[in-house]
Amino acid sequence: MGHANRSEPISNADAAVGADWVALAAALADAPEDQRLRAQLATALTAAGRHEQAVAVLGAGFINLTDHDGPTLPCLCKRCLQPGLATAEAGDPPMAFVRRFAVARGRVLYFWAPRELADHRGLREGIEARLLARLGPPAR
Ligand SMILES: [Zn+2]
Structure with a gap:
């Protein structure tokens, strides 16, 4: 909730990669039992180089x-x-x-x-x- 003030702009490339997993993470929060969605989120996190987060997401389900x-x-x-x-x-x-x-x-x-x-x-x-x-x- 609310918006954090970012002191540094995010590059377009980062925003494009980020949007993918952020949206999936939000969807998964609403449907934590959805294994397909969980795997999709982990794949998107992997693509974004967020490997520790990907393992955490997989480990939770x-x-x-x-x-x-x-x-x-x-x-x-x-x-x-x-x-x-x-x-x-x-x-x-x-x-x-x-x-x-x-x-x-x-x-x-x-x-x-x-x-x-x-x-x-x-x-x-x-x-x-x-x-x-x-x-x-x-x-x-
Ligand atoms: Zn071993």
Whole structure:
């Protein structure tokens, strides 16, 4: 409520990126049970470089089922996940990886994706399918 006086102007680029997650965050506040919306907000936060916030949003609604793994890349399991650590390098020559996530039925899996493929839709869908397969048929 009210408007904070900003001493510094926000660049247009920041405003454009910001508007996306701000609107989604407001929508989620009204519908905290909406898992699709929660995942969309986390995706928008990730795109905006707000990685710690993205992990907090995911953690509030999804159980992290990521397996304990390593040591090539930093482990992303519930215990090891470092919310602010969203990029890593591995290999020789070093290859850049970025952290992404997939959600299904109240669960989240984090994974490292090669930077060039990070926002490739098929990659996320493949991880989602794997997560769903692991969860088995929905209880009905
Ligand atoms: Zn771990």
